Structures are given as C-alpha cells and as structure tokens.
Amino acid sequence: MLSILKRYLIGKPLKTTELGEQKLSNTKALAILSSDALSSVAYGPEQILIVLATVGAVAYWYSIPIGIGVLILLLALILSYRQIIFSYPHGGGAYVVSKQNLGVIPGLVAGGSLLVDYILTVAVSVSAGTDAITSAIPILHSHTVFIAVLLVIFITILNLRGLTESASILAYPVYLFVVALVIIIVVGLFNVITGNGPQVTHSPIGTTIPGGISLFLLLKAFSSGCSALTGVEAISNAIPNFKEPSERNAAKTLTMMGLILAVLFSGIMFLAYWYSITPNAEETVMSQLGSEIFGRNIIYYFIQGTTALILVLAANTGFSAFPLLAYNLASDKFMPRMYLLRGDRLGYSNGIITLGVASILLIIAFQGKTEQLIPLYAVGVFVPFTLSQTGMVIKWLREKPANWFPKMITNLVGALISALVSIIFLTTKFNQVWSILVFLPLIVYLFLTIRKHYEAVGDQLRLNNDIPDKIKGNIMIVPVAGITKVVERTMQYAQGIADEVYAVYISFDKESEQQMRDKWETWNPNVKLIVVHSEYREITRPLLKVIDQMEQKAHENGFEITVLIPQFITKKNWHNVLHNQSSLLLRAYLLHKRSVIVTTVPYRFKV
C-alpha cells in the first residue's frame, strides 16, 4: 500500500548511472536558483516601508536613499560571488570557503547559520506566498496555516521526484513573475510620466521630518531592506549543477540575476514611494500597488498569482541548497551519515525530508505569521556572507595570484558591508534576532559532538592487521515454553550448528515443572533440559541467571553463547495480540543490556 503511494508520488526509482542527466541549462538554472533572490522583491521594499511607517508617511522618501544603499550592497555581493565561483568551481558555499580559509569553527558557524537559514527560507517564502494568495482571495484568510503546510508538502514531493523534473515546472513561474513585475513597473512609470499617477501625493525627497528621524531608525530600515538580498549566494553553491563550462555559465547566470534583481527592486521601491503606499497587515505592498495601478482586474490577479507562485517556489532554493550543504557537512562527519545517501530519484532525500518537516513545524509554531522571522532569516544570511568574503580576502592574501589586489579589495568591500549589515541587524533588531546568538553556538557544539563520536567509533572499529581466529565452539541456549513443532524446529537447528545445546524451561509453579520434565524425558531430543523456577512469574531474570552461569565456563574455553529465540510470524497482523510477545522484549534486553548474540528462528503460522 504505502510503497504504491510512494511510487505514485515520487516516481519509479532511478539507477545510479542515470545521475549525469540531471544538469541544468542557464535559463533553467536562473529560474531554479534565483527564485529566492528575485522573490525577495515581493517583501524587501515592504520591510523598509514598515520601519519608516513608524515615523509616518512623511518619512517615506527615505526609502529612495535606503534603496540606493541596498543596490550598492547588491553590486558588491555580485562581484564578490563571481570571484568565489571561479575560485571554487566545485561549489563554493560559505561553509567550504570559510572552513578552508578561516578554519573549522568559522566554517561551522557559516554552515550552521545557512542550514537554519534554509529552513527559514522555506517557512518565510511559503508564508509570504500564502499571504499573496489570501490578499487576493480574502475568504481563504483563516486557512493560511493549512494552505502553507500543503504547499510545503507539495514542494517536498516535487523535490523528492528529482531536480530536472521540478525545474521544468519551476522555470515558467519565475519568468512570468519577472514579466508581471516588468508590466507593473512600465505601466506605473508611464502613469508617473504622463501625470496619470496616484491621487495621494508623496512626500518630496528631502522633506524635513517634524521631530527628526534617528540614525538608528534609518539603519534599521536599511537592514530590513537587505532582506531583499537573501538568496544571492544560491548560485555559488550549485556550480556543479551547471552544464560545462560550469564556472563561466554560473558566473553569467549570477550577473544576469543581479541585473534583473536590481531593475525589479528599484522599480518597485520607486513606485511604492511615488504612490505613497502604506504597509498594512491585511494587504501586501505589492497587492496595494497592483490595485492602485490596474484596479482589481485580470492584470492585478495575474501579478498577484505569479507573486504567490514565485514566493512558494523560492522555497525551492532552500530545497536545492539544504541537502547539498547537509551532504557536505555529513561527509566531513559533522552531521549524521544518512545525509550522504541518495534516494530513489537520486536526490539526497533525507535532507529534503528534514527540511520539509522542519519548515512545516516552524509554520505551525508561528501560525503562518513568519514576517517575525524575516530579520532572523536576513541576519542568518549575512553572517555567512561576511565569513565567506573574509575567507576570500585571506585566500588572496595567502596565495597572491596575478591581479590579486583588486580581487582582494572587491571581497574586502563585500566583507565589510556584510559585516556592517550584520552588526546593524544585531543592534537595531536585537529583540528579533537574539536567538541566533543562542542557537548558533548550540549547533556548532552539536556538529563538533557528532564529529567526535564518529571519530571515536572509527578508532574503535579500525582493524589491527591480523586474520580473525574462529571461535572454538558455540553454546546454544533455547528457552522453551512447552514441546511443540516450534521447539522441534529450533532444536533441529541448534543441534545442527552448536557444540552444546541447553533447553531452558522457566516454570511458574511446581506442578508444570514436573510435567515438563516428564514430557521432555519422553520426547528426549538428546538435549539437556534446565528447569528454573521463577518465583515472580518473570522470564528475563531467571534466563539471565542461566546465561551468567554458563558464561564463565564458555569464556575459559573460547566458546560463544548464543540464545535462540523462536518467533511466531502470524498470518494477519492482529494475530500478534493473541501470542505472547515476550520474545521481542527478551531479545532487546539480551542485545542491549547484555551484548548476548541472539538468533531468531521464525516460525510461520499457516493460519
């Protein structure tokens, strides 16, 4: 049943040899890897306005200089990441770059930060997408959490099916979103130029704020706007997914993405200012802008629909990056080994599933109101930005190849701006991002603990180079509850392979004890029957006593002790209720508490 459902949802398993076919063309890669960055445009400008709105509409003009600041930062990041792409053609995630140039701990800080961040990406993007849907169709407003969870499940399944297939589905919405935003920007600007603009008037640039505006607030608005830059690192993590020459293709795609992002961000930012949009909880800024320019007609719904789609699909960036990062961490033994395994469809399914489950939990915990998570999400991006750019600076200084100086300066600027943004975040939004100071050290500690365990286990399992000695003999202990076919079969087996066989009967009363002795005598399978009386009607302890008595003798002779447990295999599952399941408990006890070898002899009921 379950496996049929799985087959249907995930598709038929792929052979390992089919792996090569999953490479991405530039257009597809742009769609998959930049949906996160591009979709940030849907909430980045809004984040700036939310901060400015605390002063009043009169302060909205500040969004223009702040927006320019964000664009400069974007430029710096794009240039820095181009250099990372060429230096780390096998995938230069912040984890790899920081670890190689700065050391293990900075690497783990970057890795842990990104890992959590991808979970936040999924939760935030899907929630924002759901908001876009419920802004357009208010009747769905009370089902936000349910819709968001369904969407995450849907994306998870797409990713379990494999990258290429999801790419085809994902390419169109991203381009549609770009088209939709271009339409809104072009028509909006046309209105502005022709004077068909909005009724309300915006505060002119340079308007003085009564009472002034604090630097603190401006920095806060700037850092909020930086959330529009999350996701620009995605391409540098995924270089091996590009067609050859993969670095050049990746760099081209990155530049393309930077350009599109810059155009969309400045357009939306400017129009929001010009139309003097006030952010509110019920309707997104994008939705307000759409209604202002087009009214609620078909174009509005088209824009809103593609926004929802791209936000939901932005979550997909997390799904591309998380499993890969988890794989990298796992192959360095900082995460459980299971993240190394490819699933039926060749994706790292454990990473995909972990991400899906974690983000669903976040969405439920925050009841879909994940805008509170955006600052955390943004700071979680800028910490690894800073670390990887710093790593690059160190690399240039150490290796000093041709032309290293301008390259070093580029990364240094990137590092400094990123560090600045991180610090602004931590000071201006401390009450929203303090938790990163708790969980990052915790995660790093966990990584190190896991690594320590694996190393200790590895030492313990390593062989000294000699051929194993056989054991000298084998004592088999068979608990019996009566004389039946099951016991017969177990005895046949035990006598065939053991040097000594003992049947152990645990009696609860003297009567049955004598009966059993007599019956055994008659049946006589050439096996000694040991009868132990259990005063407390309990099986494990008396049996252990027998084992303990034999153990010493066994070890002196180089013998091993094996306990043979017959197990009924019932024909129907509910039949298990009708049969004593103490063999399961006994087995678990012997293995885990006493390290005794246990052989299970199945006996299948025909009825």
Place this chain on the structure above:
Amino acid sequence: MLSILKRYLIGKPLKTTELGEQKLSNTKALAILSSDALSSVAYGPEQILIVLATVGAVAYWYSIPIGIGVLILLLALILSYRQIIFSYPHGGGAYVVSKQNLGVIPGLVAGGSLLVDYILTVAVSVSAGTDAITSAIPILHSHTVFIAVLLVIFITILNLRGLTESASILAYPVYLFVVALVIIIVVGLFNVITGNGPQVTHSPIGTTIPGGISLFLLLKAFSSGCSALTGVEAISNAIPNFKEPSERNAAKTLTMMGLILAVLFSGIMFLAYWYSITPNAEETVMSQLGSEIFGRNIIYYFIQGTTALILVLAANTGFSAFPLLAYNLASDKFMPRMYLLRGDRLGYSNGIITLGVASILLIIAFQGKTEQLIPLYAVGVFVPFTLSQTGMVIKWLREKPANWFPKMITNLVGALISALVSIIFLTTKFNQVWSILVFLPLIVYLFLTIRKHYEAVGDQLRLNNDIPDKIKGNIMIVPVAGITKVVERTMQYAQGIADEVYAVYISFDKESEQQMRDKWETWNPNVKLIVVHSEYREITRPLLKVIDQMEQKAHENGFEITVLIPQFITKKNWHNVLHNQSSLLLRAYLLHKRSVIVTTVPYRFKV
C-alpha cells in the same frame, strides 16, 4: 526510571506462593463486592424521577408503586443468585452458568455482555461520583472529565497493588455510606412523622394525571429504576475469594447485601417522593434531598462525600469482576492468552489495565456525561441475568435433585422478570440501547474467531512423536559494508559455527566495488566475498537475490541458511541517529517476508 516508578506505585512483586493469603472475610467481601449494588441507590431513584418529570411533578407518586416493583425484582434476584452460589461454588458467573446449561453461544453472549458492562460500570460509577463531588463543590464543575480520569487511574493502581490491600481501603467508605444514608433516612422520616417536613407538598398517591399517563412511560420509569439493581451478581462471581466455607459465607453476604439495598432504596425513594424532589442536571437528587433535610451543613457534606466515595469505589466491583471473567474467557481460548497471566502483585494485571484504559476512553468520549450510558449499562446486566437464570432452570429440569421443583420455580421467576425488564428496556429506550444489538454479535464473533485461530495454531504446533533430526549443515551469509572490527567479530563467530560462510558486499558504484575486493583480498579471512551491484542503491533486494540462489542448493543438502547481521549497540540513545539503522529493517524483512533465520551479533560501542 520507569521501573522505579512502577515499583513505587504498585509495590514490590509478590511470589506465586503468597497467593493463598488473599482471601476475604465476610465484612470485607460485603464492602468490596456490594459497593456497586449499594451505590446504585445514588442514581437509581433519580432515574425513575427523570422519566416521571417529563409528565410533571404531579406524576411523582408513581415512584412508589414503581419502587415496590423494583423491590420485588430484587427479592427474586437475590433468591435466584443464592441458588446459583450453591450450585456453582467455584464461581457461577453468568458466562459459566449459561455456557454449561445453554451452550457456547449463549455463554458468550452473557460473557461479552458482562465484559462490556464492567467497562460501563466503571465509567458510569466514576462519572456519577464525580457529579456528587461537583454538586457539592460547584467550582470543580468544569473539570469533571479530568477528575473522573484521575479517579480511574487511582483505582487502577489500587487494583494493580492487589485485592487485600485495596479491600482495607475500600471497606470504610462503604460502611460510612450506609451510615450516611441511614442518617438521612432516619432524620427524614422523623421530620415526616413530626410534621417538620418540606414546604412544598407532594402529589398524593392516586392523584389523577391530567391527560393520563401511558403504560409505556411507566414501564420506562420502572426499567430505569432497575438500574439500581446492577451489581447484585458480583458476589456469585467471586465465591472462591471468600473464606471457607465459601458458599455459605457468600450466600450470607448476598442476603445481607439484599437487605441493606432494599432498606436504602425504599428509604430514599420514599423521601424523594415526599419532598417532591425534581431532578435537574446541575444537582443530583441525593444532594437536593441532603440540602432539604439538613441544609448545607457538615452532615450534608458528609453524606455527599461518602456518596462520591462509594460511587467511585463501586467502580472497583468492575475491577474485581472483569479480570476474572477475562481469565475465564481466555482459558477457554475466547480471549487473548495474556489475560491468563498474573502480574507482579498476583492480580490479573492485563485485565485490570484493559478495564482502566477502556473506561477512561469512554469517559473522555462522553465528556463525563455518562448518564446516557446508564440504560445501556442496565440492559447489559439484565441480558446475562436472564441467560444465567434460564440456565439454572434447564439445570434443575435436567438434573432433578431433591427439592428441585421450588428451586426451578424460583429461577424461572427470576428469568421471566429479567427477560421482561430486558424487553422493556429494548422497547422503551431503543434509541439509547440499540447499540447492544450491534456490538454483542460483533463481540461473540470476535470470541469465536480468536478461538478458531488458537485451535488452528494448536493443531499446527502439535508434534508427531518423533525425535527431531539435526540439520545437516549451516550456510551463513554475512552482509558487510567494509572491513572493521565488527566484521572481524562477525566472521570469527560465523566461521566457528557454520559449514560455509559467505560475505556479501552490496556496492553502489564500480569504484568502491574494486576497492572492497582488493581490501578483502589483503585481509583474507578465508571467506568468499560475493559482490553484488545495486543499481537502485538499495540493500534488501540484492541480498535476497543471493539468498535465493543459495536456498535451492541448501535445501537439496538439508542445509539451513542463516543471515548474520551485526548490530551496533550505542552508548547513548541519541547516537542511534548517527548510525545506519538499515539492519533493523533488513532483519524485519527477512523474518517476516521470507522466514529466513537471522542471527544478530551485538557490537557495543565504548563511546
């Protein structure tokens, strides 16, 4: 941890030889076994008034003739059950009596009916007790379900501790309740005689009802009143718990209980009529009567407190009877074998736990409003009443001992009245009791299915009388994932006991395949390495292929195949996440789907 908690709650285990000490004196037996019957007085009269209240206060006088009807039925039942006690000194539950005299199906109908009924007893009594508490302390009213569940847990634990200990706790409240009711009746009657009675006037006996009253309604009220008689069968089930001579003692106790029940029932019924108490959902009739006669002073709270206590403890009757009945059914193979086992404290703990859990589920499902269950509960009692009395009639007719005729007539009267009450229930309260017509056949069917399974299994397990042949040889298959200490240990073991050993390496790619071959060659433990390539990165299927290939050869030579699976025993539980758990799945698959013998070799990590 868990076992310490268990020890603390349940007490230290008792030896089987301590069993004899658990016999009951008559006074203790009266307390334990009649709390159900006596406590019925707390809701029986109320049930009659609830029906009459649908006509109006003018109809309350009918409660007197109806009450007399109930008393006559009580007399018939007590006489009949005395005869059962002497005929079935080993415990004459309805199940045993019906099965022996009427056949298996009527026996199972009686048994199934009682089994469900004991669950209802617990749910109804505890809920009614909780009502008595919340009538007195209204602030607790919103926590009814929680309080009721806590009480059931408490009683369950008492019972797991063992019969005698609970008896000491239970004896006092029952006698206190009797004292409390005697006080209320004596003071109430004194008021009535001295004319200090109630302000409101009751409708005199014989008052004509405007518009008349239907026979249907009167019968309904009568059958409702019969719920006061539930529990009178308890003593006849528990004869072996009495001190010698157990039949005489049981019969004496039964008569005593009948007398007390008659006095209390008539007293309360009469006072409720005389004080013209109108039943309502917030306050029980008993509580109203108490306030009317004493006001809300200390005596009121004493009465209310003991009522709550006895109702809660009435549940205990269910806990004495259910495990015993389950034991009887299980020893006839109609119920799972686990109900035959005595727990640490010598009670049949599986029965006790089943009853506790089932009644908690009922209480939660009905949100503590179990008055809807009372009719179901009553009809579930009268069906086995009818069957066991009929069984006795058949027995007298068949055996015809001295004086059989009056005895037969006594049981015949009992059978007829019980049958009549059952039919009245089914016709007047069909919408509340119809479910018995569904679940009784279902339960009987389940009983028969279980028996059929056990018999089929028994046939299958029975030995023909020959000594088992040894198997001729043993092939061991050891899946290996690399060359480590674990593999070394497994090989030592396998080579020591098997005639042929094969190591199987499942490779996911060609590279590791060659590596493994080379390493194995160097290590060379004199074991053949079979390498299987798994295209779909999956372990079970390729391994099964190897097993299948060997199986035919093995069977031709009388060899057995054993798969040896190493299992890591981690030092801390969370370490399990860090190690591949596929061995567990593999083992389950081999045992359950293929009936292959599996040996688990534990390897304990030191870290």
